[in-house]
Amino acid sequence: MRNDHPNHVLRRAVLWVATLNLAFFGVEFAVALHIGSVSLFADSVDFLEDASVNILIFAALGWTAKNRARLGMALAAILLVPGIATVWTAWEKFTAPVAPSPFGLSATATGALAINLLCAFLLAKHRHHGGSLTQAAFLSARNDALANIAMIAAGLATAFLWRSAWPDLIVGLAIAAMNADAAREVWNTARDEHSAAA
Numbered sequence: 001m002r003n004d005h006p007n008h009v010l011r012r013a014v015l016w017v018a019t020l021n022l023a024f025f026g027v028e029f030a031v032a033l034h035i036g037s038v039s040l041f042a043d044s045v046d047f048l049e050d051a052s053v054n055i056l057i058f059a060a061l062g063w064t065a066k067n068r069a070r071l072g073m074a075l076a077a078i079l080l081v082p083g084i085a086t087v088w089t090a091w092e093k094f095t096a097p098v099a100p101s102p103f104g105l106s107a108t109a110t111g112a113l114a115i116n117l118l119c120a121f122l123l124a125k126h127r128h129h130g131g132s133l134t135q136a137a138f139l140s141a142r143n144d145a146l147a148n149i150a151m152i153a154a155g156l157a158t159a160f161l162w163r164s165a166w167p168d169l170i171v172g173l174a175i176a177a178m179n180a181d182a183a184r185e186v187w188n189t190a191r192d193e194h195s196a197a198a
Contacts, residue, residue, distance in 0.1 A: 029041070072136065104155075112151070123138040140179075
């Protein structure tokens with residue numbers, strides 16, 4: 001196989017994305033627990049989910065179109081996991097609404113934004129190669145970058161406008177909603193691919 005073969009390049013890209021996501025998951029999860037942030041918790045779980053998705057893509061690129069479509073449908077379900085975890089964490093926060101550290105929230109979200117922009121850049125040119133699998137990875141990285149911008153804004157709002165848990169809670173629930181929409185898009189693409197392969 002030549003080194004410039006599309007599958008070879010894509011496999012290398014998703015392996016880099018998986019590694020970056022797994023590394024930052026540990027950072028963000030630790031900070032989320034330390035400062036009590038719902039949005040950072042949601043985003044850290046999302047980093048772990050992204051690492052898992054990209055590892056599955058790396059393994060599945062040599063599969064038949066039908067099997068890749070089946071995995072795409074499974075990935076749509078995986079995309080819902082961070083949203084469910086976020087809703088649970090948000091519910092716990094409602095009972096003890098303490099604002100997280102604005103600096104910790106914004107600084108960690110800025111680091112997450114840098115990682116997600118790099119991942120989106122690595123995946124952007126491959127999002128139409130590999131069907132629902134690469135679409136799942138690209139959509140996830142894109143949504144995460146948008147979520148990180150909202151998290152930075154929540155940290156700034158908490159610091160300068162409204163010393164409350166609400167900005168963090170609102171952003172955390174918005175992340176859950178974005179993941180649900182991405183799951184719907186991936187499911188629809190994978191279902192169409194499965195029908196075409198059948």
